[in-house]
Amino acid sequence: MHSRLDDLRITTxxxxxxxxxxxxxxxxxxxxxxxxxxxxxRLMSFVLSEIITLGLIVIFCLPASLVIAxxxxxxxxxxxxxxxxxxxxxxxxxxxxALWNGFIWLRSNALKTLAHLLDDVDKHNEIIxxxxxxDELTAVQNTSTLGVNSTSPLENRxxxxxxxxxxxxxxxxxxMTERVLRKHQRSLARRHDLFTNIETxxxxxxxxxxxHAANDYGHLLNDALQIGMSVRxxxxxxx
Amino acid sequence: MNHFAVMLTLLRDxxxxxxxxxxxxxxxxxxxxxxxxxxxxxxxxxxxxxxxxSWLQAISSAIKLPAxxxxxxxxxxxxLFFFDILFSSKLGFSQYFVLLLTTMSTISVLLFSFAPIxxxxxxxxHDYGFFLLLNVAIFALTGFVGTRLFYNGMQQISxxxxxxxxxxxxPYEQIQDEEPRRLPDREQTSKRLVxxxxxxxxxxxxxxxxxxxxATRVRLLKFWLVLYALVGSQLGWTLxxxxxxxxxxxxxxxxxxxxxxxxxxxxxxxxxxxx
Numbered sequence: 225m226h227s228r229l230d231d232l233r234i235t236t237x238x239x240x241x242x243x244x245x246x247x248x249x250x251x252x253x254x255x256x257x258x259x260x261x262x263x264x265x266r267l268m269s270f271v272l273s274e275i276i277t278l279g280l281i282v283i284f285c286l287p288a289s290l291v292i293a294x295x296x297x298x299x300x301x302x303x304x305x306x307x308x309x310x311x312x313x314x315x316x317x318x319x320x321x322a323l324w325n326g327f328i329w330l331r332s333n334a335l336k337t338l339a340h341l342l343d344d345v346d347k348h349n350e351i352i353x354x355x356x357x358x359d360e361l362t363a364v365q366n367t368s369t370l371g372v373n374s375t376s377p378l379e380n381r382x383x384x385x386x387x388x389x390x391x392x393x394x395x396x397x398x399x400m401t402e403r404v405l406r407k408h409q410r411s412l413a414r415r416h417d418l419f420t421n422i423e424t425x426x427x428x429x430x431x432x433x434x435x436h437a438a439n440d441y442g443h444l445l446n447d448a449l450q451i452g453m454s455v456r457x458x459x460x461x462x463x
Numbered sequence: 464m465n466h467f468a469v470m471l472t473l474l475r476d477x478x479x480x481x482x483x484x485x486x487x488x489x490x491x492x493x494x495x496x497x498x499x500x501x502x503x504x505x506x507x508x509x510x511x512x513x514x515x516x517s518w519l520q521a522i523s524s525a526i527k528l529p530a531x532x533x534x535x536x537x538x539x540x541x542x543l544f545f546f547d548i549l550f551s552s553k554l555g556f557s558q559y560f561v562l563l564l565t566t567m568s569t570i571s572v573l574l575f576s577f578a579p580i581x582x583x584x585x586x587x588x589h590d591y592g593f594f595l596l597l598n599v600a601i602f603a604l605t606g607f608v609g610t611r612l613f614y615n616g617m618q619q620i621s622x623x624x625x626x627x628x629x630x631x632x633x634p635y636e637q638i639q640d641e642e643p644r645r646l647p648d649r650e651q652t653s654k655r656l657v658x659x660x661x662x663x664x665x666x667x668x669x670x671x672x673x674x675x676x677x678a679t680r681v682r683l684l685k686f687w688l689v690l691y692a693l694v695g696s697q698l699g700w701t702l703x704x705x706x707x708x709x710x711x712x713x714x715x716x717x718x719x720x721x722x723x724x725x726x727x728x729x730x731x732x733x734x735x736x737x738x
Contacts, residue, residue, distance in 0.1 A: 246492045253491075276499055283502060284537075287530035287702050294701065306715055379725055 229359075232388045233352050234395060242399040243338060244407075255331035258339050260348070273425050277324065281319045289313035338406070341398050348391050355384065469496035470568055477612070478619065480565070485620050490557050497564040498696050504571035505529035508578055509705065511600055515585050516707025517699045523651075523715060531702055532570065535695040536563050550680045554620070562616065570609035577601050591709050592734045598706070599727055606695070610688050617684055621677065694724045 236247055245253035248262050251268045257368045293299050293309050338435070469492065484490065506525040512522030519533045527665075570661045584597055699705070700723040704714055 240489065278501060280498065283506075283526055283529045286535055287527050291534070291698070291701050294716060294718075300718070301714055301716060309715075387547065421711055 228385065229356055231347055232385070232392055234392060238396075239345065239399070241343070242396060242403065244403055245338075252335055252338055252342060253331065254328060256328055256333045257341075257342060259343050274325075278321050280316070281320050281324070282314070284414065285317040285320065286313050291365075292342050335406075338399075338402050341395065341402060345395055345399075348388070348395060351388065355381075355388075405431065434463065466496035466499045469493055469618055470500040470572070472723040473497070473568060474572065477565075477616070478549070481562075481616050481619055484561050484565075485554070487558060490561055494557065494561045494564055497561065497568045501564065501568040502529040503569035504568075504575040505532060508571075508581070509575045511581055511585065512706055513592055514703075516666070516709070516711075517713050520623075520704070520707035522529070522674055523713075524707075527702050528703060531699050532567050535691065535698055536560075536567060537600055538698070539687070539691045540696050543684075546683050547680060547689070550683065552680070562613070562620075565616065566609045569612055570605045573605035573608055573692065574601065591706070592730050594704060595730055596734060598729070610691065610723070614684060614688060618681070620684040621680065621724065645672055699723065700726075717732075 237249040241253070247253075249266050250257060250273060257266075260270045289309065289312065293313075299305060299309075364436065480493075484493070505528045508525035509528030510521045512528075513521035533608070540556075540563055543563070544556055547554070547559070581601065584594060588594065615693065642720060703717055707713065
């Protein structure tokens, strides 16, 4: 009974494979999941991650700056020098930390669709958890009323399982589509640019052809226009 | 947080972990987890050795010790990566980074396991020279074990890579590779023998070249390990003090004077009463 439910669950490993990113409760790849700010437990985990990140940056920057500073002539271990050194190196660490967070937020904005899908996956898994609890409760009730004719509180369990199976399928399909679109976003954008370029070139060719229709270059421009129109036709078929 | 779970997987099942690195599985998660857990272990050990002097020194050493290993890794990683890909390595930069992080993690765990012993000597013996040499010995031992495991790991990855290399061989080479694996019938064998005879000269040359390449990579790896040790020890000397000398106030850094090896030798002699 439970193995069927486990099969319906979308695990972290499944998510990693489907999205091609490292998915956790707080992060999706190098982006923050917006759901972090709706659940206190996840928020705590995110804050802890931020503290760890800052710690790692300080651990790297402070001694690295020290190695560099020591090679500067006139730099010694006097108190003003040390204070200035600490101010500069901690400033550098905080700047790197701010840049890193900026990068994370930019990534998060780019992955809004994925974030929504992941929230849906969470809801799907929560339903499975609830169903599992109900199953266990039913099992306990059946044991306590052994011999008494009892019916399951969830009589339409089969329908629920069927619905969950359909939800899972939709989610998997959604995640796969999102991945494909994300992966080919750049090439799609490039194709759009290409098409715009072709349109511009075609318009130029048309105007040139009109201006020079009567002279010797007219037929050459006409040929070029034909090629341009042919390319546009091919690209339109691709769209 | 399951950063420590990743570290435990590395310690418990190293071959599988290395194989996952080779196959580029969850590299980012591995690198973050190893980085976090190893830095924490180094920081704890750093705080212990620094506490022999003052609490300020403890904080300073807790930051400096993880940085020592991390900066050494950053300095030495490009050399290893570019030399290895020059000699036909198929691994990416991030894979090399995680491989080096496994070394760093192993050393950090070993140091952390020495922490109770260090703490015991810190409390029971108030001898700066002895404490210094004890820690030099601990760092040398853990460093040796860590790099030894890294060396074995790199060889394991190279051995794993053999089937990948085989898939890129010519049909003649593949036939020769497949021979020991199955028992072919007479007809197949004769066909293969004809092909193999035709290509035998080419095969021999290619295999010899591959052997040479592998041997060169092993030699380079040994050279790189020496380089890693030299950079690490010099950086340690540059970042000192980690312990904080007795009867001296807290210092964030000291002026560069002498070198690591001569100081260790002088301390050793003075401990034996020669100075």
